Amino acid sequence: MHTKLLPRRLTGIDAARGTALLGMISTHVFPLYASDTGEATWTALVFSGRASGLFAVVAGIGLALLTGGNSPHRGGALAADRRGIAVRALIIALVGLALGSVETNIAIILFHYGILFLLALPFTGLPFKALAAWAAVWMLLSPVAAYLLRPLMLQQVDPPSLGANPFFGHLVTPATLSADIFLTGYYPVLQWITFVLVGMAIGRLNLERLGVQLGLLGVGLTAAVMAKLLSWQLLGPGGGLKALSETPEGSTHPLEAMLEVGFAGIDQSGSWWWLAVSAPHSGAPLDLLHVAGSAAATIGFGLLLTRRHRNLLLPLSAPGAMTLSLYTLHICVMSVVQQLNPLPDPVPLFWVQAVMAVMFSLIFHHLKSRGPLESLLSQAAGAARSTHSSLRI
Template identity: 30%
Template sequence: MTSSTARLDGLDLARYLALAGMVLVNFRLAMQPATKGPLWLEGLFGFLEGKASATFVVLAGLGVSLATRAQVPVLARIWMLRRALFLLGVGMLNLLIFSADIIHYYAVYFLLAVPLLHARLAVLLAAMSAVALTSWLALLYLDYNQGWNWTALLYTDLWTPTGFMRNLLFNGFHPVLPWLALFLFGMLLARLPLQRAGTQWILLVVGLLMAALASMLARWYQPSGLAWLLGTAPLPPGPFYLLMGMGSASFTIGLCLRVASAWPSGRWHFLLPAGRMTLSLYLAHIVIGMGIMEATGALDGSRSLTDAMLAACAFLTLATLAAWAWSLKLKQGPIEMVMRRLTAVHQRDVTAPG
């Protein structure tokens, strides 16, 4: 196995772990358990909240940079724009049935990142810092609670033009401010020599230190009047959450790259097909997984946190097996295949007629 292959396998493993974390968090969100679970289970869900989705977004930015690195800039921009439009369509449809959809946000990340695809490192760093700073100022001076019914965790005016844009840019589940910074952080990581063991260890150790620092600072400021803005929870996504998200993503990516390099033929390979079909499986956990739970009455608010855990684990087991079986014939998931066919670019796309 080449170092390049090991690197890609490590990223697919990280995608699988991020997807698994999101399934757990989203099943809990959908079921709204009436009773708490064991302390260790509450701790697990609390730990995963916001970190799995942040890792997912960082991996998206990293993947975009790797996919377009060797492309002619104009072709790369066309590819990005087409993918953004595809994701926007899919995400808007998914938003009709799941208010915490992340895909339509992805579409906007893609659109806003188009000018930065081949930007210099300094420009990318400046853009990421500007997004983070703007987000912090917005949290300080705008009303983050506007549009939210926190008791039911519903966004009351999502389907009005003003409410939709506010949700998309400022105070939704994964708004551009500051989640675009996570996407750009992934694009930064793609500039690193990820195939090197030294880089992998740096990602692992520095990521752990970033996460620990974010947690320590959040505890330090907890007694202050700004505690609600200076926590590590994703709602609202303050600066310490951003630091925690970047640290968690770096640690996960570094760890998975090390696993892929140190144990290239390990049994973890069984997880890779699912890691390559995360878009299909993300939609499946909502349409199929939550659909079944709704049909069986599991979303009536009467279940426990343990029930949410069991439901998520059951879905992940079946999804992993289904992805493995699918991969015996086809390498890409069904939604990924459609997206690739509809968004592929060729030289003729930029060749002037005549």
Template identity: 35%
Template structure:
């Protein structure tokens, strides 16, 4: 099991470092490193959330007890509260923890499912949910896109309702289109990744999903006329604003804010990071599966730095957002150019790696809370029931 845990931790460490890059090197958007990490890092983290749920409930030998479900529910509540607090501090990065918390709760009924059922459900959800999202957002248009949930959203019923819509449908990490990632992770976590044959199957399945996602989007856009349909839909906006159509369509290659536009259904054919389309879900989930399988195939000694970061993933995530906020207050524009953004990212990564290596034999502070409090809450309840 050690190899398997180290591989999962290493993949999680890579995901966290990728998210650090996209949050720190904002000025480098459009460059190759940023483009590779954008969207895919957060989705890898989402898939690994499902893997973690599977490992916490027995891995291949599923042991889903009421106590385990209780711990997951309490951990979800803690993550949600942490996400609210972190959103108050954040000066730029859109906090994903509230989405993770809700995904954990939604995954509870699926904890006993077999990998095949999980994957089929994930595939069906990936096909249907983006279309449902498009229809709902077309019927009930909103002036805002992206964003996360913050304590200010709890000041009134109206604000709370808007926050719920953002969390489920229109935000940067809409739960509606993120469910497939945790289901795929659950399926992977129910497999014995110590077996080379299993890792190979996961890697090839991931490759197939990536080709279907990114290749299918390219085919639909450039061969079947999707890009032309998008250009035609944007032409009136270009004429009204004076912005060339080519400049408007170039945004499709850069990234979205959790969802696509609703001007034309052709937007559902893109695989843009954070677009929430079927093609993006398939492509990014496939990449995540390949990374997890590859990491689990490598020797433990090779994975030590990334594994150390992965074991502190929650703490690293929280502290890097706090650090960005502090730097924004002390030195505005500190990462305002691509060159300085990448230098800053390298410094962040170096500090994270050093601290993680020094701390690797202990739980991180956030991990300690997320482990200890659920245990403390669930154990007395169990004792009371036994009495």
């Protein structure tokens, strides 16, 4: 693929993706609650919900760049792009299902990631303004739809969630699998497509322009801060937290601590006040806004730092260029580690994995080569794109 306004790889985007990878690794390794106080740890405060959300936003940027950047493809070129993206989605989903059979307590995102790619296909030909409008509407309305639909899923589908990562065996229970992926699971696709749409809108901008980079940083920070402030106002002075603590689910959980760590696994029903929270993995509008804003600011910052020196953030951008391979390797490593008794100290466990990820990626960078799974994706997508077309990536 080649566009006039984006003639080179934007290493700031890779650095943001690398940040997301290391952030997710940290949440998998370090505890999210302090053992002595029950309060959120620094890992939770910095990365919980934000790292995986950043991963999804950057995925949206990648889809936008694959389909023309700030000049969206049309006609046969767009059809070829969509074939390539569909193949990428299928391979990522299959990798996710394969990892789902690995014994681990980590919520693996890859199957959901593949589904998000497929759901994004109808939006791939849209320009910035249309994508921004779709993202805003989805951010506001998808949590409301989820709030209304979840009780129906709980009543009609048995069981209503997988209670584990999706793997090939779950394909024989399509109702439960669909409910879990779209509504009741750890990464509910109904709301998470918001992050992909935000990323696609960002990817339609001229990301090499200084004004765009500063705008992403400024607007992103403002959105992230305002989302938290508005949620605090609604839950505190507005009485929302008190109302939630009186619900059956809220009365049995430490909501104040969970507001910083995450609401995954909580049945958010019985009160519309659930839509006022900004807790990680709550899927509420202010959570989506905060995470999307944080992601935009991170991306803008990365683009600014690499504006003149493309390799300034190489320890982040190198692993960010092969996250699928490194994420898969990390899941396999953690599957082995979590079987050990006693568990190893999380500090060296994190740094060994982080350093090895950087070292491996620097070797591939030096060889000007893609990661193994990235090479598979590129070749398969290229073959799909060239079907009935001479257009090449």
